[in-house]
Amino acid sequence: MKIIVAYDISDNGVRESIARFLMRKGLARIQRSLFVGRGSGQVVKDIIRYCEKLIDTNTDCVHIFILNDYEYLQARVIGKPWGESREIVSSIEII
Numbered sequence: 001m002k003i004i005v006a007y008d009i010s011d012n013g014v015r016e017s018i019a020r021f022l023m024r025k026g027l028a029r030i031q032r033s034l035f036v037g038r039g040s041g042q043v044v045k046d047i048i049r050y051c052e053k054l055i056d057t058n059t060d061c062v063h064i065f066i067l068n069d070y071e072y073l074q075a076r077v078i079g080k081p082w083g084e085s086r087e088i089v090s091s092i093e094i095i
Helices: 012-024 041-054 069-073
Strands: 001-009 028-031 034-038 063-066
Touching: 001 012, 001 041, 001 069, 012 028, 012 034, 012 041, 041 063, 063 069
Parallel strands: none
Antiparallel strands: 001 034, 001 063, 028 034
């Protein structure tokens, strides 16, 4: 399954801590506050627990989407993805 995590976190330290945690869990950054990667239900639980401990639920928000491979491959990207050199990408394949 694919895991997509998007967040809006006001505190720089918390935001960076969560970004590093997501990368340690094998997710790749595809936008400044958007990560995607392959994972299991346990990885999702770990992300939820970590975020619940750090974010301020009154001001911050974390979205976690779980997609099967077919649903994920239906995604379309227009323009230049963050951190990539290609100009136009019609679909994305992450590990």
